[in-house]
Amino acid sequence: MTTSLHRPFKVLGIQQVAIGGTDKQRMKTLWVDMLGLTQTGTFQSERENVDEDILAMGQGAYKVEVDIMQPLDIDKKPAVHTTPLNHIGLWIDDLPKAVEWLTAQGVRFAPGGIRKGAAGYDITFLHPKSNDEFPIAGEGVLIELVQAPADVIAALT
Numbered sequence: 001m002t003t004s005l006h007r008p009f010k011v012l013g014i015q016q017v018a019i020g021g022t023d024k025q026r027m028k029t030l031w032v033d034m035l036g037l038t039q040t041g042t043f044q045s046e047r048e049n050v051d052e053d054i055l056a057m058g059q060g061a062y063k064v065e066v067d068i069m070q071p072l073d074i075d076k077k078p079a080v081h082t083t084p085l086n087h088i089g090l091w092i093d094d095l096p097k098a099v100e101w102l103t104a105q106g107v108r109f110a111p112g113g114i115r116k117g118a119a120g121y122d123i124t125f126l127h128p129k130s131n132d133e134f135p136i137a138g139e140g141v142l143i144e145l146v147q148a149p150a151d152v153i154a155a156l157t
Helices: 024-034 095-104 150-156
Strands: 011-020 038-045 050-057 064-070 085-092 122-126 142-147
Touching: 011 142, 011 150, 024 038, 024 050, 024 064, 064 085, 095 122, 095 142
Parallel strands: 011 064, 085 142
Antiparallel strands: 011 085, 038 050, 050 064, 122 142
């Protein structure tokens, strides 16, 4: 792969780090009580099998989320607790263009397509494992691409 490819989008920065476990309250003790992050929201989804608290550090375009997640049902998939560092989220300036271009380059996406995420932004995920049809993937890491809002795009470009 060459670095001279023309990309019709930019990765602007880290939007989030998602941490999975079996006890969200224990994670909250560290991230909120000890480290001082602020809880800005909650999210539950049976489809995603997740009970999630959205924490934040920083402000405005420089805000980074730390999402702490536990499964709604420990015996169901996806198993958000089995990988403690569940995924990282990257701000993208033009998510539809990014998905179109990356797919054409052979990047594998997880099922679900572009959809609203826990924080209300459009999101999609790069699959952690490649296959014959799509030989490029996260090499074991689930990567969330997040559509950056206008103020983040302006601040980070």
